Amino acid sequence: MKWFVTKIVEGQMLREKRVGKAFASSNIALCKYWGKRDASLNLPINSSLSVSLGSLGTQTKISVSEKAVDEVWLNGVLQKVDSDFAKRVSNFLDPFRPHVGNVFFTVHTENNIPTAAGLASSASGFAALVLALHDWAGWTLTRRDLSMLARLGSGSASRSIFNGFVQWNAGTREDGMDSFAEPLPVEWNDFRVGVLEISDQEKRVGSRDGMARTVKTSALYKVWPNQAQEDLTTIRTAIETRDFNQLGKTAERNALTMHATMMASSPPLLYFLPETIKQIHHVHQLRKEGLELYLTIDAGPNLKLLFQKKDQQMVKEQFPTLQIIAPFSSVLITSNH
Secondary structure, three states: OHHHHHHHHOOOOOOOOOOEEEEEEEEEEEEOOOOEEEOOOOEEOOOEEEEEEEEEEEEEEEEEOOOOOOEEEEOOEEOOOOOHHHHHHHHHHHHHOOOOOOOOEEEEEEEOOOOOOOOOHHHHHHHHHHHHHHHHHOOOOOHHHHHHHHHHHOOOHHHHOOOOEEEEOOOOOOOOOOOOEEEOOOOOOOEEEEEEOOOOOOOOOOHHHHHHHHHHHOHHHHHHHHHHHHHHHHHHHHHHHOOHHHHHHHHHHHHHHHHHHHHOOOOOOOOOOHHHHHHHHHHHHHHHOOOOOEEEEOOOOOEEEEEEHHHHHHHHHHOOOOEEEOOOOOOOEEOOO
């Protein structure tokens, strides 16, 4: 990973600030990424497409530590050096440490979404860390470069560098220099995403391990890459033409197909909880009754609902605890409590 970082930041002057700060939105993939062709560089088997979640995400600050160890704080709590979270952050920072001397960092990260619960906290977390590091170092990298750097920490973090609809290109090069995210030049002001939190508990199997298990053991996975590519093309066209129902039904099928490949793994990988199943049936019943409402779900138990502004009040009545995001509006989040 060191050579990849060096290749991108080569020639950049270090204009170190006392503190680097940044915020990154979380994102929800409408066409999912599941499976890697290169785990060390986080290169995906298939391209993906997401929408950002406005003010739901991660705020990060980074500075040079006075101690001979990285200090990693999560939501106001200092993490133990040997904790999984602290080790993941420190390992990610290793290639970025200045060449002269032993430099350690203090990192303060605040998530306003549950961490490691299938709500893309790692996506916003590593995107915010890269942006804060960029601010601290005073570099002048492009957003494409930053997307590739964020990808090293979490694949979906490549998309969280941008807002709105974002496509992450899988690329084909072995060095990963053509695998980056880019925003779609589309605004859809009536588009809504609702976050229905089922559980804030850390999932038992992380996405990285889950992907590896699925690719290695699931007989259904062999059809996934081609299906995902077809879905991405369909969803992108639906976004460009504002065809909400086409977008919704394709995104929902894409998500459930991804989970089907997981369930066919050995041992089976099941992120759904009983309440997840109950709410999926609820969405399907409401749609049968005429409500234009669809769902998507990442590697976790929490649902994300897709609908339009015209149906917002009705959706709120059906899901009182729903957090509603308008990705292309200044009013980012509304709730019914």
